[in-house]
Amino acid sequence: MSLIEKAVERLEGLQLDPAKKGSSAPQRHEPSLAILNTDERNERSPSDGNPVAAASRQVEIDLARLGAAGFITPDTPGSLTAEEFRVLKRPLLANVAGSAAPIRNANLIMVTSSLPGEGKSFTAINLAMSIAMELDRTVLLVDADVARPSLPRVLGLPEQQGLLDVLQDKSLKLSDVLLRTNIDKLTILTAGTQDAHATELLASEAMGRLLNDIARRYSDRIIIFDSPPLLLTTEARVLASRMGQILFVVRAEETPQNAVKEALATIEACPVKLMVLNQARNVENVAYGYEYGYGY
Numbered sequence: 001m002s003l004i005e006k007a008v009e010r011l012e013g014l015q016l017d018p019a020k021k022g023s024s025a026p027q028r029h030e031p032s033l034a035i036l037n038t039d040e041r042n043e044r045s046p047s048d049g050n051p052v053a054a055a056s057r058q059v060e061i062d063l064a065r066l067g068a069a070g071f072i073t074p075d076t077p078g079s080l081t082a083e084e085f086r087v088l089k090r091p092l093l094a095n096v097a098g099s100a101a102p103i104r105n106a107n108l109i110m111v112t113s114s115l116p117g118e119g120k121s122f123t124a125i126n127l128a129m130s131i132a133m134e135l136d137r138t139v140l141l142v143d144a145d146v147a148r149p150s151l152p153r154v155l156g157l158p159e160q161q162g163l164l165d166v167l168q169d170k171s172l173k174l175s176d177v178l179l180r181t182n183i184d185k186l187t188i189l190t191a192g193t194q195d196a197h198a199t200e201l202l203a204s205e206a207m208g209r210l211l212n213d214i215a216r217r218y219s220d221r222i223i224i225f226d227s228p229p230l231l232l233t234t235e236a237r238v239l240a241s242r243m244g245q246i247l248f249v250v251r252a253e254e255t256p257q258n259a260v261k262e263a264l265a266t267i268e269a270c271p272v273k274l275m276v277l278n279q280a281r282n283v284e285n286v287a288y289g290y291e292y293g294y295g296y
């Protein structure tokens, strides 16, 4: 049995079959399924050396290093990973553009999973890169996995003030800590200065206000949250409840079924969920092995 078949069978076991889209069953917010097999390491390629106008908070992402680590960059638009994310982002962007049933704050997209190490940061960064490479889209990538932030390490950024600082310091404005990058349409908000109460702050009133502010002020922007796993803390669930769309990452053949089931139960109320089966290796023709469909 192929990995895709196994995955689908497993999902059917969880009653997550995306084919239920058109059924007249009571409305459940069931995730659809996408399969990622991004096991490739792109060829090392030089940074495009494309500095944008100097800004006070401007950072330089090391694109060559990022590309070598298998991430999408403007230099690797034809990679398998780039192709997979082109498919993955389509339904998310369609929801932002508006559908028959508009989704509140559809531009707030959370990338989460049951447990650590399932590929949330990998997915969030690639999704942000892929969307930023569109002609008419700007992206804000937020490092909301405040206990285990990844963006500084993966993108090669210096330690910066960020989300946690804005949440605690009323005199600090969001615009003070946003980082413009050498990818014109990509702005970054790092997790910021580490704090003993970092995770609690994610579920705070201040975070709620910040999210409303971001969704309103940057309504033309796609805001992607690299988020904590759902099963370790309750704060991630509060964050999930404030999002328009959720990308739920499952590490193929690693994450126990009961963990997936339990985590999905915590985000039942979110109107849009897309499940990503990550690191589905050894799947033939995987670039075309996607299945989509939304349950509203």
Ligand SMILES: Nc1ncnc2c1ncn2[C@@H]1O[C@H](COP(=O)(O)OP(=O)(O)O)[C@@H](O)[C@H]1O
Binding pocket: 036, 037, 038, 039, 040, 070, 113, 115, 116, 117, 118, 119, 120, 121, 122, 123, 150, 278, 279
């Ligand atoms: N599809 C993938 N292809 C290649 N490497 C991946 C893939 N998904 C995750 N990884 C790698 O696995 C590790 C864990 O992924 P990460 O995104 O950091 O997990 P999380 O954010 O969920 O804790 C990282 O080194 C990441 O680069």
Ligand SMILES: [Mg+2]
Binding pocket: 120, 121, 122, 145, 148, 149, 150, 226
């Ligand atoms: Mg991470």
